[in-house]
Amino acid sequence: MDVKGKRYRTVWMDGSDVMVINQALLPHRFEIARLEKHADTARAIKEMIVRGAGAVGAAGAYGMAQAILEAPDEEFEAYVKAAAEKLRTTRPTAQNLFEGINAALRAVDPKDREDSRVKAVDAAQRYADHDASSCEAIGEYGAELIPDGARILTHCNAGWLAFVDWGSALSPIYTAKRQGKGVFVYVDETRPRCQGARLTAWELQGEGVPHAVIADNAAGFYMRRGEVDLVIVGGDRIAANGDVANKIGTYEKAVLAKENGIPFYVAAPTTTIDFDCPGGDDIPIEERPEEEVTFMFGRDAGGRLLRVRIAPEGSPAKNPAFDVTPAALVKGIITEKGVLQPGRLAEIRPERAARFHL
Numbered sequence: 001m002d003v004k005g006k007r008y009r010t011v012w013m014d015g016s017d018v019m020v021i022n023q024a025l026l027p028h029r030f031e032i033a034r035l036e037k038h039a040d041t042a043r044a045i046k047e048m049i050v051r052g053a054g055a056v057g058a059a060g061a062y063g064m065a066q067a068i069l070e071a072p073d074e075e076f077e078a079y080v081k082a083a084a085e086k087l088r089t090t091r092p093t094a095q096n097l098f099e100g101i102n103a104a105l106r107a108v109d110p111k112d113r114e115d116s117r118v119k120a121v122d123a124a125q126r127y128a129d130h131d132a133s134s135c136e137a138i139g140e141y142g143a144e145l146i147p148d149g150a151r152i153l154t155h156c157n158a159g160w161l162a163f164v165d166w167g168s169a170l171s172p173i174y175t176a177k178r179q180g181k182g183v184f185v186y187v188d189e190t191r192p193r194c195q196g197a198r199l200t201a202w203e204l205q206g207e208g209v210p211h212a213v214i215a216d217n218a219a220g221f222y223m224r225r226g227e228v229d230l231v232i233v234g235g236d237r238i239a240a241n242g243d244v245a246n247k248i249g250t251y252e253k254a255v256l257a258k259e260n261g262i263p264f265y266v267a268a269p270t271t272t273i274d275f276d277c278p279g280g281d282d283i284p285i286e287e288r289p290e291e292e293v294t295f296m297f298g299r300d301a302g303g304r305l306l307r308v309r310i311a312p313e314g315s316p317a318k319n320p321a322f323d324v325t326p327a328a329l330v331k332g333i334i335t336e337k338g339v340l341q342p343g344r345l346a347e348i349r350p351e352r353a354a355r356f357h358l
Helices: 038-046 053-070 073-088 095-105 113-143 171-178 195-207 216-224 250-259 342-354
Strands: 011-014 017-021 032-035 150-154 183-188 211-214 230-233 237-239 244-247 264-267 295-299 305-309 322-325 332-335 338-340
Touching (some): 017 038, 032 038, 038 053, 038 073, 053 095, 053 113, 073 095, 095 113, 113 171, 113 264, 150 171, 150 216, 171 183, 171 195, 183 195, 183 216, 195 211, 230 250, 244 250, 332 342
Parallel strands (some): 150 183, 230 264
Antiparallel strands (some): 011 017, 017 032, 237 244, 244 322, 295 305, 332 338
16 A cells, blocks of 8 residues: 555564564654564564564564574574464464464475475465455455445454554455545544454544444444444454454454344454354464553644553453454355355365465
8 A cells, every 4th residue: 555655564574574564653653663683583573673464474484484584504494483472472362373374384495494495485475465456456356235325334444554454344345446446434443452443433534435434332323323334343353163363353343233234244364264263262362462552642732642541550451362253143254255254254265275386
């Protein structure tokens, strides 16, 4: 996507370094972070300098490739194994992360380490390219569900910042707009990190998409008044039965949509589907630091970037990063293969083994 006339991906590789848009500073400052070692990439994923299902998947692939490049010959296998574990434990809910790591690992042949280093970088790049092309296809399929004049509600950020390019939930919106359709987007602020207010709004503004940021608890107000036509959200892990783990607060939006007769769609590439996970209750839910709830980050009237406390000192907080939306509340899952029924995901499982052509 374009930022002030220059085209960017969210994450890419420059030699042996991983480059990411520093999302922790948006929308107040646009900066590129250079990550020189796999440990730097792991830390950037954990601290959400790079975040979003596909973006952490690509970062995981690139980080794994970095580790394979770094690994000394005398302890090659042990080094690679430890690096994979470090990367996997950064964000336990994100299925794409594990897919990305495995994409690079499949290129490793311990008997030919130099060839492994070349192939791991190539595999990581192909994984990232697959993510971008999948999201572009999601846009094409999803745009068919968006009528002219649609008012769409989304939650968190599942735009191009959350993937290598295009995004999942926002890709159909971008495609619909480029097709000449009128669209309006209600942007849930998405506490506690406010990825909607900070990232989705920034993206939509850059794309010229009409939108308004709303408080998370205002969604039901607009739904009940008949001012929302459909809901599109992303997904961080989709279980085999179609249950969807996504940013905390998604489940509430799905219940409200059901109550008000509004179609609720999940947009995600098939890399997000975990066929080894039977249902939503089996998805590990990441608990993040309580400071994300008790503090806020932003720019003051003087232009200074500040972190300020909003809760009383000494008051504890709970901070689950995700919740699970049951498949029964999901009208369809928009993927690069088309719009799938949540209860029929098993039909595409045989295609998974060959899809990356690694």
